[in-house]
Amino acid sequence: MLSRVAESLFWMSRYFERAENTARFLDVNFNLLLDLNKITHVENPSYWVALILVTSDKERFNSLYDEYSAHTVTDYLVFNKNNPNSITSCIGLARENARSIIESISSEMWEQVNNLYHYLQSVTPQFVHNDPYGFYKEIKNASHLFQGITDNTFSHNEGWDFIQIAKYLERTDNIARLIDVKYHMLLSEAQSQPELVEGSEDIIQWMAVLKSCSALEAFRKVYLSKIDPDNILRFLILDRSFPRSINFSVCAAEDALWRISGSSRHRYVNNADRLIGKLEAKLSYTAIEDIFATGLHRYLEDLEQRLVKVGEQVHLTYFAYHTPEIESTDIEEALPFTGIAGGRPNWSQAQQHQQQQ
Template identity: 35%
Template sequence: MLSRVADNLYWMSRFVERAESITRMVEVTKDTYLESGREINDDEFWHSTLNALCAVEIFEADKIVKVDEFLLFSKDWSNSIRNCIFSARENARMVRDQLSDEIWIELNNLYLFFLDDDAQKVFNNRPSHFFLKVIRFSLVFQGLVDATVHHDEGWRFISIGKYLERADQTSRILDTLSLKYGESSRTDLISVLRSCSALSAYRRQFRGELSLRNVASFLLFSQDFPRSIRFAIRRIDSNLHEISGVPRGNFSNEAERLIGSVLAMVNFTDIDTLMASGLHQSIDDLQTKLIDVGQRIFEAYVLLPFENENIGQQRAAQSFVQQQ
């Protein structure tokens, strides 16, 4: 397939996944705030969310004063839900011919919803309705991708985009715990699980009292839970090998080599070793590697081998900014 098309599909998918994830975070954080007690003020409460999304400074510069509204509607922060949807649609518009009508219509409808004031109105009047709409959209989108397009190379790029973004987002959500002032409370742990839509799945695996160790272990290492980091990395690894045709366990480009090493790490590290070397540090390392994987995919499939290395570097800077 066209290299640019692969790139567009990949980014379309990332932005949809990102919109869903940030929406969940905002919803859960708003909800948790209701029971956060009197000693915590608004700013402190949202600080760890902003921090995990690397949006502290840009929020301070933004016209919007409320954090939740900023995360949803900011025109200046490239990862606000609004901008994620706009970017997803822009990428989709460039590859209209690759998508089914159903996919386009869902995405375009949500874009139209954000384009006029509908979205803001719905959010003001019935926030739960708003969150449901965005999250449902993402789920329908994923369902349509699975059910209405060829599971060919393009579909694999869509899949890689989704899982790379998901691994990244799950790691950021988990990181809010290590960024909190002081010990994680029960409320914090529940809120993290809910942000990953993982509460009931977690309870099936770990009964009884919640602990940071178990929550981190679940979100990092669960074999079968589709929002765990290990699950996502396995999917990225298998999709990359499907694209190149090279058997798993081998590699034909840097993207495959790197994802293989990350996979080995999540397969063979246990939670206690990881906690001992510091949760935040480990998550940070993981995130850096995931960003690198994205860049290597771009180099392997979008750039031509003889093309100027500068383009690669520019693009690396760009994609880093987009992820931040």
């Protein structure tokens, strides 16, 4: 497979997954505020700051908007084309990557990407504010439909494996960011308002964390007791059977990488396989007590850095137009994959091409 085709498949999948996750975060946040208004008067912008922190775009947001509110955050994360992580930008970049390899994907895949792109072009901010539930449901369903179409109309060869790698690396990154931001926001609120720790507001917010990962029902089937933060973190980070947990996603990305290279449990072929194997092994033998001993923020920060390194090595091994390095000595100088100032990975040929036009 040509590296150009593999790279476009990778980023098409990654941008689609990112758009879906952004839609899920916004949808859950709107519903969270509706629930909280029944219990307490909510005027705290911190509920909207969390969504910007998840995307590591606080500085860019502050340069464009004066306040954190439903209108400004929605505009930034849904419509703003200057934000490479907005839903409109992500679907546009996914479509651009799909268009560049239209002969390599199924016609049904292209139609789905194209339909969602044109749907977003027809939607207005007022429509989203009037019916946020309907809009975000449309984005999530479109993403699920695209994944189903891909699984059923695209040959399960190397190209399909690159799509899976991108999807699960992006999913892992989003879940880690969400847990980190939401956990510390809830923790700070519990310390400032201890009377709410066991109250309805605290339970609703923890349920929102689960809903953001579509994990509430699956969580309740495993943990029948009341909503407990330790069990939530154990489920979202370490569970091996739930498809949106960090452990499951890392294992799925590892399987796809190893199918391409031929690596095995006792023999790795390249650095990408070695790094994903180390990450999988670490998750397999980690207990929630180990995470708390390290510190949740520190643990998740280390996890995100490991994911960046895996992504860099995937690029150097399969996409770079030069002989890949065995081990990068300087991450920031190795390639522009990590984004600006350690932000979310957003590099792609399609994006560079668009910026040049």
